[in-house]
């Protein structure tokens with residue numbers, strides 16, 4: 141940072157061509173991100189190819205992501221950086237494990253008394269002057285919100301990031317009924333302009349290089365396609381979105397936590413965009429998944445301490461906004477949405493996935509997610525939490541996803557609400573076999589392996605035969621288009637002696 145002891149920020153602009161200045165002051169905080177990015181010519185890899193109800197081929201889409209080295213490297217490093225920041229924050233809090241246990245207990249208590257807390261929330265919110273609605277599924281949610289907008293003659297809606305509305309296909313529905321939706325979260329807006337879904341629950345456009353964003357903005361809001369400076373891009377987006385925000389007829393937010401005892405709800409953002417969405421127009425609609433309920437305001441402190449640290453490795457989000465009732469002269473509506481949550485609550489092995497607070501830590505730590513990108517999952521939720529939530533929506537379509545995991549358990553270790561994610565992924569594999577949602581070849585291979593592993597003599601004979609066979613097998617037996625295992629892997633040289641043979645010999649035949 142220094143040249144002969146001189147701080148770079150003190151150098152004149154003419155001597156530092158990479159520097160970004162505003163009002164005569166150098167913007168040092170994002171220095172690295174303001175330098176020109178010399179990436180190889182590499183198109184942004186797109187997500188999984190969806191074909192109706194047919195199983196999503198995550199491996200195929202992941203293969204395309206891995207084949208784009210600049211994207212794959214950036215994605216892996218960026219998310220690992222978040223994981224490391226999370227670790228640093230965690231080590232700074234002595235009672236971290238206590239907080240996790242507490243958060244898990246509060247959520248389990250709320251979920252096992254959900255009916256009572258939901259009714260308490262509804263009664264208190266109504267007392268605060270809020271209109272509360274209930275939606276069984278995505279279609280009902282979309283129709284309800286449309287009805288509210290139609291009653292107010294609203295034609296445009298600004299909204300903050302909400303995974304629930306992604307679940308509901310909300311934007312597509314609104315466009316089909318002629319209502320313009322404008323995302324106010326920067327990452328989410330990038331994805332909207334690129335006609336893509338979010339690839340991560342916290343950082344929706346994390347799979348994109350800033351040169352990709354430059355291309356998207358050039359095509360949609362008229363920026364310079366060769367300028368990928370983040371200040372330039374963010375400012376251009378701000379200038380383009382701000383008039384739309386100020387002119388919008390209605391605003392929509394999601395919710396991080398809904399508090400039963402007060403009938404209030406909390407939205408955590410880093411851009412303040414939820415506050416704009418809620419406060420600029422007079423009509424505010426909040427879509428809230430029923431699992432977001434926590435019993436008391438005191439419980440909130442536990443989650444606020446965990447959420448941002450787990451998500452981004454920062455002590456707190458820039459904005460932790462509490463919403464109680466309509467602004468003066470305005471109207472507030474809350475839509476409480478089930479969309480499969482009650483059914484999941486009844487699933488003995490999977491109900492605790494409802495504890496999820498969508499921090500994304502399990503995604504940031506997952507070696508498969510980091511290298512394959514969120515869009516390869518072809519579902520609203522990706523990464524480890526997606527592997528256990530998505531099949532609850534559609535077991536056939538998402539039947540491949542629980543196999544996109546090494547089961548290393550890192551996801552469970554970082555989860556702030558102690559969801560046993562890797563165990564649930566494994567449980568889903570068993571469940572999918574039971575439901576006949578696993579390809580015949582895989583099922584037959586697993587059955588044969590099971591038979592072999594349960595017969596020690598046959599197993600030892602097979603090992604001996606395989607060792608000999610590996611010395612003589614022609615390469616094409618392993619490396620052919622029909623054998624996915626052979627892609628990117630080398631068959632290891634087998635040791636001359638098995639562990640069993642070594643043990644037997646060294647113990648003189650005694651066991």
Ligand code: SF4
Nearest residue numbers: 496497499500502555
């Ligand atoms: S499962 Fe846990 S780690 Fe993953 S997003 Fe949810 S709360 Fe975060």
